[in-house]
Amino acid sequence: MKKVIVDARGRVTPASSKSHIIHRFFLASAGGRLGINFWYGPKQLEDLEKARTLVERSIDLYFEEETIAQAKAHFKSYLPLNNLITVSVDSPNGHLGAAHRHDPEQFLHISRHEASPGLVCGDIVAGMWEVTLSLHAIVTDYCEYSLQIWQEEEAAQ
Amino acid sequence: MTWIACELHTHTFHSDGRQSLNELALGAKALGFDCIALTDHNTMAGLARKEQIERETGLLIIPGMEWTTFFGHMVIIGVKDYQDWRRVGPGDIHAGLARVHEQGGLAGMAHPFRPGSPMCTGCFWEFEIRDWNEIDYIEVWSTTFAPVKKNNIRAYRLWTDKLNEGFRLAATSGRDWHLQERTDAPLSVTYLRIQEGEAPFTERAIEALSSGRVSVTLGPRLDLEVNVNGEVYQIGDAVKGSDERERLASVKVLADFTSRHEHWHLPEQSFTVSLKSNLGVLSEHAAMPEQLPLHTEISVQGLLWMRAELWGIIQGVRTLIAFTNAIYFD
Ligand SMILES: [Zn+2]
Ligand SMILES: [Zn+2]
Numbered sequence: 001m002k003k004v005i006v007d008a009r010g011r012v013t014p015a016s017s018k019s020h021i022i023h024r025f026f027l028a029s030a031g032g033r034l035g036i037n038f039w040y041g042p043k044q045l046e047d048l049e050k051a052r053t054l055v056e057r058s059i060d061l062y063f064e065e066e067t068i069a070q071a072k073a074h075f076k077s078y079l080p081l082n083n084l085i086t087v088s089v090d091s092p093n094g095h096l097g098a099a100h101r102h103d104p105e106q107f108l109h110i111s112r113h114e115a116s117p118g119l120v121c122g123d124i125v126a127g128m129w130e131v132t133l134s135l136h137a138i139v140t141d142y143c144e145y146s147l148q149i150w151q152e153e154e155a156a157q
Numbered sequence: 158m159t160w161i162a163c164e165l166h167t168h169t170f171h172s173d174g175r176q177s178l179n180e181l182a183l184g185a186k187a188l189g190f191d192c193i194a195l196t197d198h199n200t201m202a203g204l205a206r207k208e209q210i211e212r213e214t215g216l217l218i219i220p221g222m223e224w225t226t227f228f229g230h231m232v233i234i235g236v237k238d239y240q241d242w243r244r245v246g247p248g249d250i251h252a253g254l255a256r257v258h259e260q261g262g263l264a265g266m267a268h269p270f271r272p273g274s275p276m277c278t279g280c281f282w283e284f285e286i287r288d289w290n291e292i293d294y295i296e297v298w299s300t301t302f303a304p305v306k307k308n309n310i311r312a313y314r315l316w317t318d319k320l321n322e323g324f325r326l327a328a329t330s331g332r333d334w335h336l337q338e339r340t341d342a343p344l345s346v347t348y349l350r351i352q353e354g355e356a357p358f359t360e361r362a363i364e365a366l367s368s369g370r371v372s373v374t375l376g377p378r379l380d381l382e383v384n385v386n387g388e389v390y391q392i393g394d395a396v397k398g399s400d401e402r403e404r405l406a407s408v409k410v411l412a413d414f415t416s417r418h419e420h421w422h423l424p425e426q427s428f429t430v431s432l433k434s435n436l437g438v439l440s441e442h443a444a445m446p447e448q449l450p451l452h453t454e455i456s457v458q459g460l461l462w463m464r465a466e467l468w469g470i471i472q473g474v475r476t477l478i479a480f481t482n483a484i485y486f487d
Contacts, residue, residue: 017227017274017275017278018227018228018274018278020243054275055276058272058273058274058275058276059272061273061281062270062272062273062281063272064307064311067307078272078276081275081276084278086198086199088199088243095239095241097171097200097201097202097239098172098198098199098200099172099200100172100173100197100198100199100200100225101172101173102173115202117169117170117171117202117203118171118172118197118200118202118203119200119202120200120201120202120205132243134243136225136227136278136279137274137275137278139275
């Protein structure tokens, strides 16, 4: 049986770059496995002029004076610009890893016996859990995300 | 002590790499490496089968992770447990460094001048460093064919500036290796000079890097020895102070052209062997490989540090090919 614990949608803008959104939720019963379905989009900034402006601003910040002109001439080598949001998980007993990947859609799970890449196995204990969305970069005018978290019985070994 | 060939910056599919730890280990072994550090982004989950993979492949694996924060990427190696990066702000790096050191680990600035946000958030180092003694190493050569890249030249200059200011910190290379792919681009190797003994390998590797017993190269392994008043000092050592006003040191620069020689190619040529220091270039000699080791005498008056560099032509480009870490002067 699948019990949905979090079903959230959100919308963020570039102002939220370099911030975290923490979903803290209570598991009433222990056991089974925790499933996480996370999606965000759009992934890419399609607007070439906006992308160029962002890249040029970044080049001004990060390049040495004498290399700026050349870097700007090659601004296309830094495209496409992407949104990046990563997921990490903390149980009441401690940290259970992160899925630092570029995929805009991720199905993750954790149980005592197995876990998705980046996450570590751990008992699904009762108590307060946290799923953190880390917004490394939001480059589009807005970026929508959805997050579902559920608890279910673990498939037989 | 023995020199071992290391690749200190790698990823698996536990973060954004496209390889398993086993594939990575086999790939490293095939390229003549003795050791890698696994530095996945913000997770240590990829290390679950470390001991088994070490046994099966014969490759040594140093546990680590890459703190992929919004304000800088920092490789931390030799830590036992995951260290949380999420609460660290741009002014808080020293708290993070303290946690790494408490765990017996070391921290290095990863690719400090790679362009940052929004192309790659945190790729450019923006953390405020209040005490450079807390930084253990700088990854001065990142990715492949490293010494010709502007970001790396800038990182190498940063390292030199810090040595000139009197800080004693190491310089390494890291491929930032994400997948198994064939490449003709020259690969960097960080050699660590490891103490023999019963202590676990990771502890000995960490001790070597922490002591600056490091030599970085695209090809031959460069070594440096300084002899002052009959005492011989190696890379990472500090030459003891003395009251004598005019002190001379005999310096020996060695290069081992046999190490991993099937994995790199340098055209036959006369190389330039250069001794660099806080006083600038101390000596420069042209030398064919068979003319090494090279012996020279220098005055140690006013010296804080000295390193050897090997310059030459690789893939048609004249560039730095190898450098040692520093020998220091008290
Ligand atoms: Zn990085
Ligand atoms: Zn990396």
